[in-house]
Amino acid sequence: MNYKDKFVLIIILVLALPLAGCSKTENSSVDNDVVEILEEELFVIEKETPEDKTIVTETEETEPIDDLVEENSVTVEEIEGLELNEENIFWLQESLKIAGYTIAVDGNLGPNTKKAFKSFKEKEGFLSDSVYTAEVKKRLESIRKNNNEVEIEIEVVESEDDSTEKDEKSFQSAKVLELNYKNVYWLQESLKMAGHYTPLDGRWGSNTEKVLEDFKKEKGLSEIEIYDEETKIILEGIREKNMINDPTSDLILLNKSNFLSSTYVPKNLVEADLPKSKYMALPEHVALKAKEMFLKASEDGHGLYFASGYRSFEYQETLFSRRVAKHGFDAAEKVVAIPGQSEHQTGLAIDITTEEMGYGLSQSFDQTEAFDWLINNCYKYGFILRYRKGKEDLTGYIYEPWHYRYIGDVEIAEKIMAEALVLEEYLKE
Numbered sequence: 001m002n003y004k005d006k007f008v009l010i011i012i013l014v015l016a017l018p019l020a021g022c023s024k025t026e027n028s029s030v031d032n033d034v035v036e037i038l039e040e041e042l043f044v045i046e047k048e049t050p051e052d053k054t055i056v057t058e059t060e061e062t063e064p065i066d067d068l069v070e071e072n073s074v075t076v077e078e079i080e081g082l083e084l085n086e087e088n089i090f091w092l093q094e095s096l097k098i099a100g101y102t103i104a105v106d107g108n109l110g111p112n113t114k115k116a117f118k119s120f121k122e123k124e125g126f127l128s129d130s131v132y133t134a135e136v137k138k139r140l141e142s143i144r145k146n147n148n149e150v151e152i153e154i155e156v157v158e159s160e161d162d163s164t165e166k167d168e169k170s171f172q173s174a175k176v177l178e179l180n181y182k183n184v185y186w187l188q189e190s191l192k193m194a195g196h197y198t199p200l201d202g203r204w205g206s207n208t209e210k211v212l213e214d215f216k217k218e219k220g221l222s223e224i225e226i227y228d229e230e231t232k233i234i235l236e237g238i239r240e241k242n243m244i245n246d247p248t249s250d251l252i253l254l255n256k257s258n259f260l261s262s263t264y265v266p267k268n269l270v271e272a273d274l275p276k277s278k279y280m281a282l283p284e285h286v287a288l289k290a291k292e293m294f295l296k297a298s299e300d301g302h303g304l305y306f307a308s309g310y311r312s313f314e315y316q317e318t319l320f321s322r323r324v325a326k327h328g329f330d331a332a333e334k335v336v337a338i339p340g341q342s343e344h345q346t347g348l349a350i351d352i353t354t355e356e357m358g359y360g361l362s363q364s365f366d367q368t369e370a371f372d373w374l375i376n377n378c379y380k381y382g383f384i385l386r387y388r389k390g391k392e393d394l395t396g397y398i399y400e401p402w403h404y405r406y407i408g409d410v411e412i413a414e415k416i417m418a419e420a421l422v423l424e425e426y427l428k429e
């Protein structure tokens with residue numbers, strides 16, 4: 001499926017989703033968060049077009065709706081040769097800005113960026129199109145070099161006592177780290193885990209500088225807001241402490257204070273044999289239990305659809321940074337899990353929807369018979385409802401009637417469902 005087809009499909013869905021939601025939401029107000037989720041975790045129905053029968057896989061995620069609406073005359077594919085991830089678009093925008101173009105550096109490939117890019121090519125004597133070639137990149141690199149980009153100023157601190165020499169020595173020996181998108185993102189994420197809030201946008205700005213300074217002060221490091229090897233090692237230690245590196249049990253607790261390492265991938269991932277729209281994977285034992293549950297539900301007259309299963313760290317990062325670029329960190333964090341904090345990375349979580357819900361994920365799902373069936377039967381297959389209403393402070397997530405978590409043990413699952421507990425409560429007992 002190419003982008004144009006996706007665009008058409010998404011527009012159809014965007015128009016259809018609110019309608020689908022309405023049938024069940026008359027007596028429950030539509031929550032902003034839910035609308036955001038619908039947009040983010042949009043369940044795209046695969047439709048084959050005669051000229052293109054490619055199966056859409058997890059990595060070929062649909063483009064953000066806003067972008068497609070803005071850019072319906074120019075497809076994203078026109079700029080090629082470089083992966084259009086957040087990081088590369090940031091770099092491109094930053095470079096164009098250094099080259100004198102007034103554009104936002106937000107990681108989104110919008111019409112302004114494209115216009116600036118085209119005009120840059122024209123001015124530099126390249127073909128006047130929007131194809132991103134290695135040559136163009138080279139030219140931008142040399143412009144950046146000439147403008148001394150990302151130069152870290154090392155302040156010389158005048159000290160009044162004898163420790164001057166020692167301080168300078170240890171300061172010089174600490175390796176200063178490059179402030180590229182990846183490093184800054186990691187730094188911001190780690191600072192946040194260490195209790196020092198900063199927006200997660202991968203950009204080095206005064207806010208991040210200030211937070212880094214506070215952190216270094218707290219840890220008794222040199223108070224200069226420079227990101228060096230020494231700081232990184234301390235942050236790594238903090239991450240390690242909170243990170244689940246090898247979750248061997250199905251009963252693992254994953255939330256905003258216990259999270260997975262970026263490299264964790266569940267073992268035995270298989271394509272789930274469930275009604276779904278595209279390739280989606282689950283660990284084999286979870287896939288089998290989910291299949292049993294879906295079959296029984298179907299026998300009882302409830303056609304369930306599998307909306308989301310295993311999601312990689314990278315995929316979650318894409319979802320998250322896209323959301324941050326558009327709505328800022330605070331709004332993003334409420335609806336999209338920070339990479340490493342999504343249960344979907346464990347492979348133990350499944351999102352379920354129905355035709356009645358227009359294949360969308362919405363809180364009004366809890367007014368359907370399919371939902372009643374699920375909460376009365378899911379435990380028999382080792383699943384629990386993970387994010388309950390009224391327990392948002394404990395789970396850190398909004399109420400998600402569509403999100404079921406496999407914990408394996410049927411007796412524990414039964415207890416959790418019967419007593420309407422969340423995993424945080426059960427594991428504390």
Ligand SMILES: [Zn+2]
Binds near residue numbers: 344351
């Ligand atoms: Zn989910």
